[in-house]
Amino acid sequence: MRMALAAMAVMGMAASGVSIAQSQPPAPPSAAPTSFPAWAYPWAPDFKAAPDDGVPRHVPDSTASFTITQERNLFFVPDWHPNDHPPMPDVVAHGRMPDVRACGSCHRAEGTGGPENASLAGLPAAYIIxxxxxxxxxxxxxxxxxxxPSVVMTAIAKASNDEEIKxxxxxxxxxxxKSNITVVQTDIVPVTQLARVFYTLVKDGGTEPIGQRIVEVPEDAAQFEHRDTRSQFIAYVPKGSIERGEKLVTTGGAGVTTPCAICHGPDLKGVAxxxxxxxxxxxxLVRQLYDFQQHARAGSAGALMAPVVEKLTHDDMISLAAYVSSRKP
Structure with a gap:
């Protein structure tokens, strides 16, 4: 199965920049219960981003302009829509050199994040801490x-002080x-390509079977590369995933897991x-489910989630993620 690679590496994009990809690595192996779902952990460390041409960039419905160098600066946040959010604290807007990168450089000015990292908007403060x-x-x-993204996030956390974290x-x-993901059930998907840690569509690249994976891409790769918080995404999932996921989420799937509403609330919007x-x-979501299952997330949340994810197959994870992502945040 052809799979290429694509768009920006936000948490790692900033580290070396982003541009639409040029190379196609070998296709990742099929996911199996004994191996990690490679498609959910896209990683091309040797990706080379195009150099900055010095031309200021723009996004829809914004009068701001930023160069590629500014957008790739981990101690700067391209704030395209300043009226969409309250003033950012200094740690979010600028961070603290040399190790505390600006939170908003990867998670965006409005905490929207991207498929390569977490959306932080609306998460309980105590949970973030x-x-x-x-x-x-x-x-x-x-x-x-x-x-x-994982390496940078760990380094930032270790270098941050209590005041900055709070x-x-x-x-x-x-x-x-923000509601910014459209989930589409399909057997056939556009061919994608990757820029370091994120997939995007290959122009005139044709189509291929989706197989057992989720293909998540920005509707406008350039807009997302510029870290616009209004960027929208399409998540292609195998046919029937949403329906299977709904059963797992709402009933536990006859003992496969625990109904998600018990902890995350009836609308899955969180509780306390x-x-x-x-x-x-x-x-x-799939990365987190797998990380919990492998006990890589072993904090207090890990203790609660371990029995919930213990029996999940990769197909179960795909279905759960498909349904949950299709709901309104």
Whole structure:
């Protein structure tokens, strides 16, 4: 099966930039219960981004302009729509050199994130603070390859102080999650390509069978590369995934798992310090399910999730993520 690679590497894009990809690595192996779902952990460390040509970039419905160098700066946040959110605290907008990158450089000014990392908007502040603590202690690790988003996030967490963590958590928890993913069930998908850690469509690249994977891409790769918080995504999932996922989410699938509403609420939008999961990136969700299953996320959340994910196959994870992502955040 042909699979190429694509768009920006946000948390790692910033580290070396992003441009539409040029090369096609070998297709990842088919997922199996004993191996990690490679399609959910895209990683091309040797990807070379095109150099900055110095021309200011623009996005729809914004009067702002930024160069590629500015957009790739991990201590700067391209704020295309400043009226869409309250003032960013300094740690979100600029970070602190040399190790605390600006939170918004990867997670965006409005916490929308992308498939390569987490959406933070609307997460409980206490939950965000706990996750940073887990990164610091090593309780939260990653079951797949050590992609740049994971490495950078761990380094930032370890270098951040309590004041910075509380300021960032308070800011992101105050934001309203955006509905920015359209889930499409299909047997055939456009061919994709990758720029370091993120897939995008190959222009005139044709189509291929979806197989047992989720193909998540930005509707406008350039807009997302520019870190526009209004970017929209399409997540292609195998036919029947949403229906199968609904059964797992709502009933537990005859003992396969635990109904998600018990902890995450009837609308999957979270309860108290438990995070909302509705409308999240399905690629991100699958990574988290697998990380929990492999005990890579071993903090307090890991203890709660371990029995929930223990029996899940990769197909179950795809179905769960497809349904959850199709819900309104």
């Amino acid at each position: 706990q996750q940073i603590a887990d990164y610091k202690s090593g309780a939260r690790k990653f079951a797949g390859p050590q992609r740049s 300021a960032a958590a308070a800011y992101f928890s105050s934001l309203k999650p 310090t438990i995070p909302g999961i509705a409308g999240r990136s399905p690629s991100y």
